[in-house]
Amino acid sequence: MAIINLRKMGINQSGTIVAVKVGGxxxxxxxxxxxxxxxxxxxxxxxxxxxxVALRIMGGTLTLRNNEADYIEVEISP
Amino acid sequence: MEPxxxxxxxxxxxxxxxxxFNHLTGxxxxxxxxxxxxxxxxxxxxxxxxxxxxxxxxxxxxxLTAYSVEELVARDFLINQRPDVVVDVVDASNLERNLYLSCxxxxxxxxxxxxxxxxxxxxxxxxxxxxxxxxxxxGVPVVPIIARSGKGVDQLxxxxxTVATTNLQPQPVFLSYGADLNQALDDMMPDLAACVExxxxxxxxxxxxxxxxxxxxxxxxxxxxxxxxxxRLIARGETIGQxxxxxxxxxxxxxxxxxxxxxxxxxTHQGVxxxxxxxxxxxxxxxxxxxxxxxxxxxxIMAGVLFCLYTFTFSYSSVPVEWLARLFALxxxxxxxxxxxxxxxxxVISGVVDGVGGVFGFVPIIMFMFFGIAVLEDSGYLARVAxxxxxxxxFFGLHGSSVMPFIISGGIAGGCAxxxxxxxxxxxxxxxxxxxLLTVPFMNCGAKLPIxxxxxxxxFSAHQARYMFLSTLAAWFIALCIAKILRLTxxxxxxxxxxxxxxxxxxxxxxxxxxxxxxxxxxxxxxxGTVILGISILVWAMMTYPQLPETRASHYExxxxxxxxxxxxxxxxxxxxxxxxxxxxxxxxxRHSLGGRIGIAMEKVSQYAGIDWxxxxxxxxxxxxxxxxxxxxxxxxxxxxxxxxEATSLKERLSKDPDWNPVVALAVLAFIMFYSPCFxxxxxxxxxxxxxKWAAFSILFNTLFAFTLAVAIYQIGALLYLR
Numbered sequence: 106m107a108i109i110n111l112r113k114m115g116i117n118q119s120g121t122i123v124a125v126k127v128g129g130x131x132x133x134x135x136x137x138x139x140x141x142x143x144x145x146x147x148x149x150x151x152x153x154x155x156x157x158v159a160l161r162i163m164g165g166t167l168t169l170r171n172n173e174a175d176y177i178e179v180e181i182s183p
Numbered sequence: 184m185e186p187x188x189x190x191x192x193x194x195x196x197x198x199x200x201x202x203x204f205n206h207l208t209g210x211x212x213x214x215x216x217x218x219x220x221x222x223x224x225x226x227x228x229x230x231x232x233x234x235x236x237x238x239x240x241x242x243x244x245x246x247l248t249a250y251s252v253e254e255l256v257a258r259d260f261l262i263n264q265r266p267d268v269v270v271d272v273v274d275a276s277n278l279e280r281n282l283y284l285s286c287x288x289x290x291x292x293x294x295x296x297x298x299x300x301x302x303x304x305x306x307x308x309x310x311x312x313x314x315x316x317x318x319x320x321x322g323v324p325v326v327p328i329i330a331r332s333g334k335g336v337d338q339l340x341x342x343x344x345t346v347a348t349t350n351l352q353p354q355p356v357f358l359s360y361g362a363d364l365n366q367a368l369d370d371m372m373p374d375l376a377a378c379v380e381x382x383x384x385x386x387x388x389x390x391x392x393x394x395x396x397x398x399x400x401x402x403x404x405x406x407x408x409x410x411x412x413x414x415r416l417i418a419r420g421e422t423i424g425q426x427x428x429x430x431x432x433x434x435x436x437x438x439x440x441x442x443x444x445x446x447x448x449x450x451t452h453q454g455v456x457x458x459x460x461x462x463x464x465x466x467x468x469x470x471x472x473x474x475x476x477x478x479x480x481x482x483x484i485m486a487g488v489l490f491c492l493y494t495f496t497f498s499y500s501s502v503p504v505e506w507l508a509r510l511f512a513l514x515x516x517x518x519x520x521x522x523x524x525x526x527x528x529x530x531v532i533s534g535v536v537d538g539v540g541g542v543f544g545f546v547p548i549i550m551f552m553f554f555g556i557a558v559l560e561d562s563g564y565l566a567r568v569a570x571x572x573x574x575x576x577x578f579f580g581l582h583g584s585s586v587m588p589f590i591i592s593g594g595i596a597g598g599c600a601x602x603x604x605x606x607x608x609x610x611x612x613x614x615x616x617x618x619x620l621l622t623v624p625f626m627n628c629g630a631k632l633p634i635x636x637x638x639x640x641x642x643f644s645a646h647q648a649r650y651m652f653l654s655t656l657a658a659w660f661i662a663l664c665i666a667k668i669l670r671l672t673x674x675x676x677x678x679x680x681x682x683x684x685x686x687x688x689x690x691x692x693x694x695x696x697x698x699x700x701x702x703x704x705x706x707x708x709x710x711x712g713t714v715i716l717g718i719s720i721l722v723w724a725m726m727t728y729p730q731l732p733e734t735r736a737s738h739y740e741x742x743x744x745x746x747x748x749x750x751x752x753x754x755x756x757x758x759x760x761x762x763x764x765x766x767x768x769x770x771x772x773x774r775h776s777l778g779g780r781i782g783i784a785m786e787k788v789s790q791y792a793g794i795d796w797x798x799x800x801x802x803x804x805x806x807x808x809x810x811x812x813x814x815x816x817x818x819x820x821x822x823x824x825x826x827x828x829e830a831t832s833l834k835e836r837l838s839k840d841p842d843w844n845p846v847v848a849l850a851v852l853a854f855i856m857f858y859s860p861c862f863x864x865x866x867x868x869x870x871x872x873x874x875x876k877w878a879a880f881s882i883l884f885n886t887l888f889a890f891t892l893a894v895a896i897y898q899i900g901a902l903l904y905l906r
Contacts, residue, residue: 124432125437126432128434128436128437130250130679130680131680131682132434132436132437133246133248133250133436133440134250134680134682135680135682136436136437136440137245137246137248137283137440138245138280138682138684139279139280139283139444140682141437141440141441141444142441143441143444144444149469149472150472150473150476151478152476152481152570152571152573152574153476153477153478153479153481153482153571153574154574154575155574156573156574157570157573157574157583157681159472159476159570159685161469162280163277163278163279163280164274164276164277164278164279164280164305164308164310165277165280165684165685165686165687166468166469166472166684166685166687167682167683167684167685168570168573168681168682168683168684168685169680169681169682169683170573170577170680170681173680173681173682
């Protein structure tokens, strides 16, 4: 069970968020969309230029930029 | 009928709030802006069980913090206006995320009814929700509805009326935020109780939570009204913040958010939500996205969709544009027949009818464009465009959602900056939004095309297509670079996060589309009827007054008489002579008018860019509307009235004029492409930015920039080619 950065996840890879290390507005935006420790996510798609990334969380799809994904650490599901 | 109660619609963006609002109020709604800011305020009314209900549509938000204007507006409305009932529209297919906001309503203690929307979508995904169990656990009524078809809306209103008539002020729900924060809140209670002025408005514990969350508005208010107690409270918050940082490495806000989600989990588990399928079922939306945002296919499809939008807008709107043009020609003719000759008639025809007609001529284009955008927006495609383009736009300090305003304004030559500026509303981040609406007027809008075609045709006819294409590229390049410069200077600031929802694809409802299109078009038409009318009369007056002195007028009259007498037999010669006299007179009249004098005065400066006084007048006229440039140039180069569509003869004239050459043409082209936006756009910028300062900025900055560019082109060009 490896813990990696969300940026490094491949398409269709799933995992559980273990930490979100950012405060302020970005932290708030990330959390209010449900990206908090314990949530399961699956990377769904990357934009044509590889950034931003689209991921599935709960019942919806979210997008975030790679430099925003850097704050999120994910434990990869086997 | 006087409404007896007020309800507020709240909820996440894309939860179907607007659909429910449209369903409830139909056409009985009006859109305004909250004073001072550009967040739309929508209000309407409906009738239920013989009772009038005032419905206020709050801006869609994910949370009730104080970070964005939308959230502040929603929160202030709930706290200060105290609506009788808050209807929280919740997307059943994405329940947990949506309940995050509901949870904050409970903490605030507002009279709440939850509208569990899109239960059909949830069911299709294999999710069933036990509404009555959810209602029991949350302690508020939960009514399943389908806002698109109106199913369940009656029961929802029943529940609303019941809540409104019970007259029981609900108590704020006390959530546990973990041992550390609970302790801190308990410690803060005595101090909070001392802030009587604040607790009269806000629930006491809620105040404490907001202070721990470091909420700007609440922190500011507390320090303002109770400086001493406030500092003590904030110090307590800081202590616990440091403690949490040291022990757990997290921020208090993060802990609070975690516990809210924990609360939501405890509510939705155990029978409230049942999933029939495996969690990661591939939805239809995902299947579409696999193709539509595909690395290679995505951009191609996007280009295709945009091309269709243009074809739709500009080819189908040409018929009503034609009708409107004919209508205004008819009115013009009618006025011509009815009124006696004189300055009043000239003002009505040239100032009022032509001016307002020119603006109303845009209405069908704007309407079609807005309809197309509404389709793209309501279906969810617009969010995908933002997703695909963000990488590029982010580089220039903009946001993925800036793409649409740019394209509408003429990113593919032929748009219009007015709907472009209005479309910047979809951007939720103030700085990027401002940079977008200040730079979209650089695009080659449809009104600039006639003059571009004219000048390119006259001086670069060998490479017409290439130059037109280059001008589009130049517009993009300059606009993006200026955006970058603005974001590095006057609009400096960190970029807004791209944490954004990609809503599932939906079929837009016709009702929603019609309402969307109409309200935007109507705002545009209102402007045309008021401000534009004044400006076009002003431009007319500038080019008409002061009139030629008596002696000059009689000089031309005697010339005419002479021509009639000497060439009584030669009819062709007579007409030619009369036409020549007429143009000479028009020329002198223009030189004598205020506009002409300004043009001549400005030549002192404009000569550095090789622009003469006649072009100056046209450029001043172009401020009213860019279409005016060709017709004013025509008048100024003594051709009488020129129809902007048939500029051939003017083209020949310009290419032979000794004052013009390819270098001058290039300088003028650059100036026209980038100088002050037209008046309608300027008004839109003022309205959308919420300040006339930005409108003035865009006039001055753009003109200065364009002039510098034109001077550079002319001077360098003159050095290289004209020796």
